[in-house]
Amino acid sequence: MSVVGEGARLVDVAGARTLAGDELTAEVTRSARALSALPVGVLFARMSVDLDSVLRYLGAIEARRAIALIDPALDADVLAGLIERFRPAAVLAAPDAEAPAGYRVEGGHWVRESADGVAPHPDLSILLPTSGSTGNPKLVRLSREAVLANAAAIAEVLGIDSAEVAPTCLPLHYSYGVSVLNSHLLRGATVVIEPSGVLGRGFWDAVAEHGITSLSGVPYHYEMLRRLKFDPAKYPTLRTLTQAGGKLRDELITEFNDKMLAVGGRMYVMYGQTEAAPRMTTVPAQRLAEKLGSAGPALPGGAFAIRRDDGSETTHPKIVGEVVYRGVNVMMGYADDEAGLAAGDECGGVLATGDLGYLDEEGYLFITGRLKRIGKVFGNRVSLDDLEQAVRAAAVGIDVVAAVPAGDKVVLFAELPEGDGAKAICKDAARALSDRLHLHSSGFDVRPIDTVPLLASGKIDYRLLGGRV
The missing domain is CATH 3.40.50.12780 (ANL, N-terminal domain)
Known part of the structure; x- marks a missing residue:
C-alpha cells in the first residue's frame, strides 16, 4: 500500500x-x-x-x-x-x-x-x-x-x-x-x-x-x-x-x-x-x-479506557483517570x-497517554488535564491547564496565557501589550484565580509578555518559559 x-x-x-x-x-x-x-x-x-x-x-x-x-x-x-x-x-x-x-x-x-x-x-x-x-x-x-x-x-x-x-x-x-x-x-x-x-x-x-x-x-x-x-x-x-x-x-x-x-x-x-x-x-x-x-x-479501529489510581481500567462513564488508548x-x-x-514493537498497540480524562455514556472522551502539568501553590496541587482556562474564562482581557510551576507558586505569562494597563489586567487575573481557588493572590504571579513563545508546531514552548521564572 x-x-x-x-x-x-x-x-x-x-x-x-x-x-x-x-x-x-x-x-x-x-x-x-x-x-x-x-x-x-x-x-x-x-x-x-x-x-x-x-x-x-x-x-x-x-x-x-x-x-x-x-x-x-x-x-x-x-x-x-x-x-x-x-x-x-x-x-x-x-x-x-x-x-x-x-x-x-x-x-x-x-x-x-x-x-x-x-x-x-x-x-x-x-x-x-x-x-x-x-x-x-x-x-x-x-x-x-x-x-x-x-x-x-x-x-x-x-x-x-x-x-x-x-x-x-x-x-x-x-x-x-x-x-x-x-x-x-x-x-x-x-x-x-x-x-x-x-x-x-x-x-x-x-x-x-x-x-x-x-x-x-x-x-x-x-x-x-x-x-x-x-x-x-x-x-x-x-x-x-x-x-x-x-x-x-x-x-x-x-x-x-x-x-x-x-x-x-x-x-x-x-x-x-x-x-x-x-x-x-x-x-x-x-x-x-x-x-x-x-x-x-x-x-475506527481504536478504543479508550480509563486507568484508575489502582491500575485497573474501566469504560464506565464519568470516572476520571489516565486515558489509555488501544489501536x-x-x-x-x-x-x-x-x-x-x-x-520491534514494544507497546503492543497500547498507549498510556499521560492525559487525565473521562468517557461519557456514548464513549466520547473528555480531557481534563495532564498528569505532569501540575504545579503547587502554598502546598496545594493545581492543574496548570485549569489555571490557564480559568484566566481566559475570567474575562479580564487575556486570551493567550501559559502557566509554569515556580516552586510554591505558579507563574502565568499573559500575552499583553506592556504598560500600566497590562499590569492592572495581570493583577485582576491573579485576584480571579485567588477567588476561584481560595488561595492568596500572591501564589499566582501573572506577568505580561509581548508574545508567548511557540514551538514550530504552534504549541506553547513551556520549556523556554520555565527557564524565565
Whole structure:
C-alpha cells in the first residue's frame, strides 16, 4: 500500500509547478532510488515546507527507508547530539555549515562516510522527536502500518476524497502536519505546498487561487484567526476546519463552528499524540455543538479506557483517570540511540497517554488535564491547564496565557501589550484565580509578555518559559 493514492496531486506554489499522475510517480521513484543508495541506517530529513522536502519524505516511504522528520530550525547543538546518538545514514537538506566528523557534504546533504551502521527494524517507517527545539529528545518509532492505518481512519471520518484540496498550513516535521499530508494523498486528493502558513498573506492568496477546501490548525492559530476576524464567506471553496494539537476554548469552538455552519461548512475537533501516529479521535461535525468540550469518540479501529489510581481500567462513564488508548496506530516504542532503531514493537498497540480524562455514556472522551502539568501553590496541587482556562474564562482581557510551576507558586505569562494597563489586567487575573481557588493572590504571579513563545508546531514552548521564572 502506497501513501500516494491514484489521482493525488502536489501543487508547489513557490515553484509554480504541479505534479500529478506519471510525473508525480516518476519524481517519487527518483527520490526513492537516490535514498536507497545511501548507507544503512535511519535518514534524518530537515523538513521545510517545500516540494523537495515532500518528495524526499515520499521517496523514503516508497523505498521503505526509516526517516526521522527534523525541524529545520532545531538548535545546532541538539541536532549534533541526535547525530552522535543515532548515526544517521544521511542528514538530508543539511545546514549550511561544516559537516560533523564522519560525514561528507554531498548534494546539499551530509552523508555518513562509514558503511557500517545499525539497520532499522523492517517495520519502522517514521521517527519524530518527542520534544521541541531544546532538551535531549527521544525518537518516537512509528511503523508503516500505524502511519497508513491512521491516515486511512482520518480520511474516513473526515470524508476526504479526490475533490479535497488541502494546504500545508502546519510544519511537515510536526506529526499533525505530516498526518494532513498522508490522509489527503492516500485518498488521491490535492496538497498545496505553501510555506507562509495561516497567518501569512501568501497563504490566503493560495486559498483563493487553488480552491483550497480545508484548513488545519492548533489552538494558537484559532486565537489569531479570531483576532484577524476570519470570515469563511470570503473563501467560497473553504468549507472544512480541523483543530488538534491541544484543547481549544469552548467559546472559540462555538464561534468557528457557527461561522462554518453559516456558510454550509463544517468543523472537526480532534485529539491525538505523536505516539499514536498521531490522531486518536474526531468529534463528528454534526455533533460538535452538542458535545462541546469533548475530544470525540475513538477513530475506527481504536478504543479508550480509563486507568484508575489502582491500575485497573474501566469504560464506565464519568470516572476520571489516565486515558489509555488501544489501536494499530500506536507507536512501536521510543528510541534513545542507534541501537534502539532495530527494536520491534514494544507497546503492543497500547498507549498510556499521560492525559487525565473521562468517557461519557456514548464513549466520547473528555480531557481534563495532564498528569505532569501540575504545579503547587502554598502546598496545594493545581492543574496548570485549569489555571490557564480559568484566566481566559475570567474575562479580564487575556486570551493567550501559559502557566509554569515556580516552586510554591505558579507563574502565568499573559500575552499583553506592556504598560500600566497590562499590569492592572495581570493583577485582576491573579485576584480571579485567588477567588476561584481560595488561595492568596500572591501564589499566582501573572506577568505580561509581548508574545508567548511557540514551538514550530504552534504549541506553547513551556520549556523556554520555565527557564524565565
